[in-house]
Amino acid sequence: MKLAGAFFYIIFSWLLAHSPRFILFGIADFIYFIVYRVIKYRKKVVLNNLRNSFPEKTEEEIRIIMKKFFRYFGDLVVENIAIPRMSKKRLLKIVNIKNPEVFTELYNQKKNLIGILGHYANWEMCMGISLYTKYQILSVYKPLNNKFFDKEFFNLRSRFGAIPVTMDDTYRVILDHRRKNKLFILGLISDQRPQKSSTNHWVKFLNQDTPVFFGPEKIAKKFNAVVFYTHVDKVKRGFYEVEFTILISDPLKCKENEITETHVKFLENKIIEKPELWLWSHKRWKYKRDNEES
Numbered sequence: 001m002k003l004a005g006a007f008f009y010i011i012f013s014w015l016l017a018h019s020p021r022f023i024l025f026g027i028a029d030f031i032y033f034i035v036y037r038v039i040k041y042r043k044k045v046v047l048n049n050l051r052n053s054f055p056e057k058t059e060e061e062i063r064i065i066m067k068k069f070f071r072y073f074g075d076l077v078v079e080n081i082a083i084p085r086m087s088k089k090r091l092l093k094i095v096n097i098k099n100p101e102v103f104t105e106l107y108n109q110k111k112n113l114i115g116i117l118g119h120y121a122n123w124e125m126c127m128g129i130s131l132y133t134k135y136q137i138l139s140v141y142k143p144l145n146n147k148f149f150d151k152e153f154f155n156l157r158s159r160f161g162a163i164p165v166t167m168d169d170t171y172r173v174i175l176d177h178r179r180k181n182k183l184f185i186l187g188l189i190s191d192q193r194p195q196k197s198s199t200n201h202w203v204k205f206l207n208q209d210t211p212v213f214f215g216p217e218k219i220a221k222k223f224n225a226v227v228f229y230t231h232v233d234k235v236k237r238g239f240y241e242v243e244f245t246i247l248i249s250d251p252l253k254c255k256e257n258e259i260t261e262t263h264v265k266f267l268e269n270k271i272i273e274k275p276e277l278w279l280w281s282h283k284r285w286k287y288k289r290d291n292e293e294s
Contacts, residue, residue, distance in 0.1 A: 006148050009081075016082035017090075021238050024078050032074035036067070042281040046070075049280045053206035068276035075237065079122055084156045095125045096235075098243040100132035103185075106226055107134050112184055114220050115244070117230040118191040118267045119279035125240040126187075126230050130161040135185045136177065137162035140170055142192070162187075170215075174223065186225070188216050190263055193284055201257065202289055203264050206271065209289040210264075217259040220251040227251060227259055229266050234277055 016024060035041040046069060050062045057065075083091065106113060113135065117123050130137045139157045141164050144150040157164045165173045170186070177184045194211050201214045220227050227248035233241045247262050248254060271278045 009148075010085075013081050014085045016078060017085035017087075019082075024082065025075075025237065028074040028078040029071075030074075031077050032071050035073065036070040045283060046280045049284065050275070052208055052285070054275070055207060065275050066280070069278075069280050072234070072276055073281065076122055080124055080156075083124060084152060084159070088160075091128060092131075094239050095128055096239075096241045097128065097132050098241055100129070100244070102228070102244050102246065103133045103135060107183060110183060112178075112223055112225040113186070114216055114225045114227045115185050115187045115230045116190045116216055116227065116247075116263045116267075117187070117232065118189065118270075119282060120267070120270060121232040121234040121277045122240060123189065123232055124156060125232050126242045127157055127162065128160050129185070129230075129242070133185070135183050137187060138170075138173060138177070138184050139164050139187045140167055140189075141165070142167055170219070174219070178223070186219065187230070188213075190216060191267060191282075191284065193282070193286060201260055203261055205264055205268055208285055210285065211287055211289075212260060212264060214260060216263065217251075217254075217257070220248065220259055221254070224252055227263065229263060231270060233274075 016027070036043070043066075046066050047062065050057075050065055054062065054065075103113070115129075117126065127139075139162045141153070141157065143166055144153065154164050163173070174184070174186065190213065192213070194213050201212055202209050203212055204210070205212070216227065219225065226246065229245045229247055231243045231245065233243070235241050245266070247266060248259050251259060
């Protein structure tokens with residue numbers, strides 16, 4: 001992004017961060033109108049994903065979910081522009097961390113943790129976890145090609161003390177924390193589409209054969225780390241709730257693929273409950289199983 005564009009983006013972000021909710025909602029509604037009604041952003045992708053995921057639903061039901069999704073998408077865009085420059089006080093008002101106490105006993109037991117989440121509701125709203133636990137948060141991310149926005153999201157995710165870690169650096173950073181006896185929570189987004197070269201496990205997810213990262217299971221077993229799910233829910237417009245659910249307490253006792261299939265199923269159930277809050281515009285099923293195995 002050129003210097004002038006970056007400057008205006010930062011100003012816009014600051015203005016949104018300090019605007020009342022009704023202005024944020026108004027801009028989000030405008031984005032919804034442009035994205036859904038005018039340019040029809042990835043509308044075919046969304047429809048195809050929904051139809052394949054919910055073959056039992058009527059076309060009318062599918063289109064209702066799609067419309068709700070695009071309204072959510074407008075909110076998501078505005079929030080993620082604003083929150084890097086929102087005050088800590090305002091962020092704590094709009095995000096309720098429901099049960100941070102689940103980490104206390106695990107920390108006392110000197111257990112390292114793996115926290116899994118998906119592209120659901122606004123996953124960036126869980127960035128404040130560092131404020132509620134003694135654990136060092138390690139947030140795994142894939143660097144963006146655009147250097148300006150890569151820096152924006154790096155700053156967002158490191159704002160409250162978390163350490164953003166590139167996927168390639170994950171093992172090195174974990175080993176460094178182990179060597180220094182620093183307990184960590186490794187945060188992983190589980191529903192990204194793997195590259196072809198790293199697609200090494202397939203599951204049935206939302207009625208479709210789906211390639212998934214096997215990394216969380218490998219890391220959990222290698223470091224005997226407790227696996228939990230971080231569920232971010234949109235309780236009403238502009239307000240979120242984060243809840244932690246322990247999925248695997250003893251990874252060394254798990255069968256092969258059990259950890260992977262457990263966290264994928266947990267996310268699937270949450271999507272089925274409120275399908276409009278998942279990122280349906282993502283080309284999640286770009287690769288087909290037959291192509292991978294041929």
